[in-house]
Amino acid sequence: MPSRDARFAATYRLSGTRKEAYARAREICLEQTVELPASVIPPGFVRDYIVGRIESFEGRPGRYEAVISYAVGSDAGELTQLLNVLFGNTSLKPGVRLERLILPPAILRQFRGPAFGRAGLRRLLGAHRRPMLCAALKPMGLSAEALAELASRFALGGIDIVKDDHGLSDQPFAPFEARVRLCAQAIKRANRRTGLHCVYAPNVTAPFDELLNRARFARAAGAGALLLCPGLIGLDAMRVVAADARVRLPILSHPALQGSYVLHPEGGISPYALFGQLARLAGADASIYPNYGGRFAFSQAECASIVQGCRVPMGNIRPILPCPGGGMSLSRIPELLRFYGRDVIFLIGGGLLEYGPDIVENCRIFRRLVEAG
Amino acid sequence: MPSRDARFAATYRLSGTRKEAYARAREICLEQTVELPASVIPPGFVRDYIVGRIESFEGRPGRYEAVISYAVGSDAGELTQLLNVLFGNTSLKPGVRLERLILPPAILRQFRGPAFGRAGLRRLLGAHRRPMLCAALKPMGLSAEALAELASRFALGGIDIVKDDHGLSDQPFAPFEARVRLCAQAIKRANRRTGLHCVYAPNVTAPFDELLNRARFARAAGAGALLLCPGLIGLDAMRVVAADARVRLPILSHPALQGSYVLHPEGGISPYALFGQLARLAGADASIYPNYGGRFAFSQAECASIVQGCRVPMGNIRPILPCPGGGMSLSRIPELLRFYGRDVIFLIGGGLLEYGPDIVENCRIFRRLVEAG
Numbered sequence: 025m026p027s028r029d030a031r032f033a034a035t036y037r038l039s040g041t042r043k044e045a046y047a048r049a050r051e052i053c054l055e056q057t058v059e060l061p062a063s064v065i066p067p068g069f070v071r072d073y074i075v076g077r078i079e080s081f082e083g084r085p086g087r088y089e090a091v092i093s094y095a096v097g098s099d100a101g102e103l104t105q106l107l108n109v110l111f112g113n114t115s116l117k118p119g120v121r122l123e124r125l126i127l128p129p130a131i132l133r134q135f136r137g138p139a140f141g142r143a144g145l146r147r148l149l150g151a152h153r154r155p156m157l158c159a160a161l162k163p164m165g166l167s168a169e170a171l172a173e174l175a176s177r178f179a180l181g182g183i184d185i186v187k188d189d190h191g192l193s194d195q196p197f198a199p200f201e202a203r204v205r206l207c208a209q210a211i212k213r214a215n216r217r218t219g220l221h222c223v224y225a226p227n228v229t230a231p232f233d234e235l236l237n238r239a240r241f242a243r244a245a246g247a248g249a250l251l252l253c254p255g256l257i258g259l260d261a262m263r264v265v266a267a268d269a270r271v272r273l274p275i276l277s278h279p280a281l282q283g284s285y286v287l288h289p290e291g292g293i294s295p296y297a298l299f300g301q302l303a304r305l306a307g308a309d310a311s312i313y314p315n316y317g318g319r320f321a322f323s324q325a326e327c328a329s330i331v332q333g334c335r336v337p338m339g340n341i342r343p344i345l346p347c348p349g350g351g352m353s354l355s356r357i358p359e360l361l362r363f364y365g366r367d368v369i370f371l372i373g374g375g376l377l378e379y380g381p382d383i384v385e386n387c388r389i390f391r392r393l394v395e396a397g
Numbered sequence: 398m399p400s401r402d403a404r405f406a407a408t409y410r411l412s413g414t415r416k417e418a419y420a421r422a423r424e425i426c427l428e429q430t431v432e433l434p435a436s437v438i439p440p441g442f443v444r445d446y447i448v449g450r451i452e453s454f455e456g457r458p459g460r461y462e463a464v465i466s467y468a469v470g471s472d473a474g475e476l477t478q479l480l481n482v483l484f485g486n487t488s489l490k491p492g493v494r495l496e497r498l499i500l501p502p503a504i505l506r507q508f509r510g511p512a513f514g515r516a517g518l519r520r521l522l523g524a525h526r527r528p529m530l531c532a533a534l535k536p537m538g539l540s541a542e543a544l545a546e547l548a549s550r551f552a553l554g555g556i557d558i559v560k561d562d563h564g565l566s567d568q569p570f571a572p573f574e575a576r577v578r579l580c581a582q583a584i585k586r587a588n589r590r591t592g593l594h595c596v597y598a599p600n601v602t603a604p605f606d607e608l609l610n611r612a613r614f615a616r617a618a619g620a621g622a623l624l625l626c627p628g629l630i631g632l633d634a635m636r637v638v639a640a641d642a643r644v645r646l647p648i649l650s651h652p653a654l655q656g657s658y659v660l661h662p663e664g665g666i667s668p669y670a671l672f673g674q675l676a677r678l679a680g681a682d683a684s685i686y687p688n689y690g691g692r693f694a695f696s697q698a699e700c701a702s703i704v705q706g707c708r709v710p711m712g713n714i715r716p717i718l719p720c721p722g723g724g725m726s727l728s729r730i731p732e733l734l735r736f737y738g739r740d741v742i743f744l745i746g747g748g749l750l751e752y753g754p755d756i757v758e759n760c761r762i763f764r765r766l767v768e769a770g
Contacts, residue, residue, distance in 0.1 A: 051692070055692075056564075057536070057537055057538075057564065058535060058536030058537060058538065058564075059533075059535055059536065059537075059562055059564065059746060059747065060535060060536050060746075060747045060750065061747050061751055063751060064747060064750045064751045065536065066536070066538070066539065069538055069570070070536055070537075070538035070539065073538070074536065074537055074538035097568055097569050097570065098537060098538075098564070098568060100566040100567045100568045100569075101567075102566060102567065102603065102604050102607075103604065104566075104602055104603060104604055104626075104629040104630060105564075105566040105567075105568075105602075105629075107629055107654060108563065108564060108566070108602070108626065108629055108653055108654065109564070111654060112563065112564070112626070112628070112629070112653030112654050113563075113653055113656075114656070115628070115653070115654050115655065115656030115657050115660075116652060116655070116656030116659075116660070116687050116693050116694075116723075117656065117692075117693060117694060118660055118694050160432075162431060162432055162433060163430070163431030163432065163433050163438065163439065163443055163447065164430055164431060164432075164443075164447055164471060165430070165431065165439070165442055165443035165446070165447035165468075165471075166439065166443065189432055190481065190485065190486075191429075191430065191431075191432065191471070191478075191481060191482070191485070193473040193475060193477070193478040193481070194473045194474075194475065194478075195470055195471060195473045195478075196470050196473075197442070197470065229477055229478075229481070230475065230477060231475050231476065231477055231633050231636075231637070232605075232631065232633045232634045232636070232637040233637050234475075253477075253481065253485070255485070255488070256477040256478075256480055256481055256485070256631065256633075257477060257631050257633065258605065258629065258630050258631030258634060260604050260605045260629075260630065261605045261631060261634075263604075263605070264604070264605040264606050279489060280481055280485030280486055280488070281480060281481065281484060281485050281488050282488065282489070283486075283487070283488030283489030283490065283664075284488050284657050284658045284661060284664060284665040284666065285657045286489075287488075287489070287491055287661060287664050287665075288657060288660060288661045288664070288665075291656075291657060291660050291661070292657040292660075292661075293657065314489050319424070319428075319490075320489050320490060321489075321490060321491045350489075373432060373433075374432065374433045374434050374437060377433065377437045378433075378434055378436060378437045
């Protein structure tokens with residue numbers, strides 16, 4: 025059992041006047057721990073250690089921030105319960121946003137985080153300094169053969185990671201096993217021609233009782249990475265795939281169904297915490313999110329905060345790569361290089377299909393643009 | 398493979414002017430399926446069947462509703478992928494709320510839903526017509542022995558379901574197995590004294606690789622129901638527990654970490670769909686949610702919509718029981734009986750501890766108030 029004095033914490037952004045915001049902070053201390061009115065909290069250990077503590081409170085009307093700490097041990101060493109203590113019931117109350125996690129080594133050491141991380145993924149892709157390129161196999165509805173043909177073109181054009189669209193699952197028109205086998209083979213053949221190290225990242229997001237089977241099948245069939253949607257399967261499911269000895273592949277985390285956490289201006293979870301800190305804690309090696317200026321509504325500032333969340337020091341938890349996508353076009357690459365620098369994976373989906381009739385050539389242009397940065 | 402013409406659908410609420418709202422509806426058709434600009438969608442099967450279809454569009458400025466349908470098959474027979482098609486990427490876009498699921502038998506038959514449902518839970522509890530009573534073991538930080546003592550008092554006082562607080566996991570101060578064993582025994586002993594049928598519902602929300610072990614242990618140790626937080630473990634994990642042959646216990650679904658979906662006024666998922674339809678699809682037998690007028694922000698109308706979502710006909714998927722809780726007090730029971738009628742489980746947490754010094758007596762008052770309704 026850890027020392028009674030060890031605490032983990034989070035920063036919450038609070039709406040309202042100073043008085044309202046402070047009242048919200050005090051409510052969080054109870055709601056996230058004892059869920060009792062102050063009058064019936066047992067004295068001693070529960071009142072002195074278990075109840076959340078306001079460690080700091082500052083800000084201005086409409087935007088206060090409180091750091092609230094909790095006893096190490098209340099998280100039970102579980103990612104599920106850590107999330108529960110940090111934001112479980114408070115997610116149901118308005119005017120509170122989970123902004124940042126503040127986790128001491130006693131918590132961080134309970135998790136392995138990304139098995140590869142930024143450095144490991146660079147080694148795997150043979151991309152030691154440059155930004156990396158990712159393309160998406162789509163649309164849903166194509167056959168496994170047609171998707172494999174597309175994968176081949178992406179790989180021949182110099183894409184580093186060819187991922188399944190997150191909508192490809194195990195549909196009758198492109199069953200999982202056939203698709204994964206064919207796409208992995210197609211990319212392997214293309215690599216022999218190019219001498220490059222393109223990897224295939226199939227979507228293994230799956231029902232609870234199928235998830236590990238799919239991830240292990242993908243590994244055996246020659247996949248070089250995996251795509252997972254923690255919003256669909258739970259963050260902790262991603263952690264288990266990342267740690268599985270029979271998988272051992274880098275993971276790209278996709279934000280499907282996580283949008284409701286980050287879109288509320290005064291509630292939910294910040295993109296920094298969700299797509300940065302929590303994705304890392306749950307074992308993602310790269311974090312896909314909607315880039316600013318695309319067809320989603322993320323701001324430049326939000327994207328910059330995700331980049332920070334991907335690389336802020338977190339003890340034993342490795343830094344990972346931000347992977348902006350969502351309606352990106354080749355013409356924006358020079359601007360995006362200035363914004364993101366080298367430590368980034370650029371994900372272009374439909375843009376690679378519509379830029380010109382020759383998809384291999386479109387990819388080469390993409391690669392030249394990135395390498396020129 | 399189902400008929401190419403079979404479709405499932407959802408109703409989305411759309412913000413903005415008529416023109417903006419219609420544009421959002423058209424975007425959903427692409428975003429949730431092909432994720433491609435219209436110009437590069439392959440003709441034939443993909444364009445004719447896979448792309449979402451606007452089946453209806455109506456409303457007034459600021460509140461349009463569109464029914465959009467998708468090809469049966471794109472869901473792959475998976476709850477994870479069904480959620481993905483219904484709201485995956487669109488969750489990341491502002492101004493769209495998933496309001497209602499419209500699922501044909503071809504989809505519903507892929508799921509078992511609640512193993513007990515409203516009728517099964519009533520039989521188990523021996524409560525054939527009356528509202529049922531639920532109390533929560535808390536606070537986090539008490540020992541397993543102290544929690545078992547509290548469980549005994551609740552059972553002696555006539556509570557039907559004694560559930561763990563959702564913050565009780567596997568903490569060092571009350572380890573899961575010891576707690577479950579002691580609480581189950583305490584309730585069994587109390588039942589022998591009262592002749593009643595109180596059941597213990599331990600919280601088996603757990604890491605991915607522990608979940609089924611905990612649920613099965615709980616069953617073997619004498620639990621009569623289970624508490625699960627699908628927001629922490631994923632909706633599909635609940636489905637698997639509900640279907641597990643070695644568990645076979647009714648499930649109470651708890652809304653921890655799901656609040657961000659329902660709090661956004663113009664986004665997210667409606668309480669009707671999330672705490673009603675989706676909870677049922679994922680196997681919950683009762684759905685816990687924050688009652689109006691308590692310490693959470695739900696309105697009376699939202700609570701009424703959850704009740705509807707719990708009992709609206711869904712083919713082979715049984716109706717379930719709404720379980721309002723969250724800052725409820727005994728004094729509100731007469732009003733809540735008028736609002737909810739008989740088909741409800743009233744969850745009172747802290748209120749049973751603070752009403753008076755004798756917890757057994759507080760429970761008896763609770764029961765008399767409910768039976769007088």
